[in-house]
Amino acid sequence: MKRPPVILRKFQESDLDDFMEWATDEEVYRFSMRETFKSREEAEIYIKKKSVERPWWKAICLEGRVVGAINLKRVIGDSSCRAEIGYCLARRWWGKGVAAEAVKLCVSRAFTDIPGLERIEGLVESENVASQSVLEKAGFVKEGLLCKYFTFKGKTRDFYSYCFLSQDLPQCV
Template identity: 35%
Template structure:
């Protein structure tokens, strides 16, 4: 039986990727169940008021509130770094209920229902 981990959510920090993180990245990046990445990508031109959000978390840490905490922190940082952004959007595969719940918990709204669900958070 797997040992259950408890994570102190107040200890979560965001930082840029470094080459020294490669082993940790490969741990979850090589896991077929893990396909999400924490990232804020602002659009340009007429779409500069929008930013895409994506995230990943190793399966052993799922269900502990880590993704929600980290995405919330990333959005707060994104608002500081990209002041023109008023809308965050995230595409989630339809069967990925856990990610949809993470985004709903953060106030994102569903805006589609095809093979992927577009979730949006308007800041205005």
């Protein structure tokens, strides 16, 4: 059976129930920089705030339902030619190509939507093999291992650095 296509769009207040389904899942947030959401009120405030702060924070949708989120955070100042990508996905959609398709869509739009963007970076914890696979399927290049790079949930961890350059765009689409 063929999976429905992935659509990226802005979050809406009506997405709260779908958002709570995966944003309260400890396993989904295992490699996330933030903790799971503990209340609908906390999630509602987050959605409103994040939608304003990050114009490139999008809902990952299948058949009109929000199954995850993807974002680009542009670096400011002298490094504004680059942005960092982040994403999360409801567990029931893991391993079905949804995240890789969402990343490809994000990349294909980002270089047009964000003037001056030349590089998209992904930092992935060394133990997060699934996310490494997502970025590789989307055409990102593994640049190397950053040892003891970041203190994450109380432990200093190693991260792999991935990148996608604007000149590589035709390979992604």
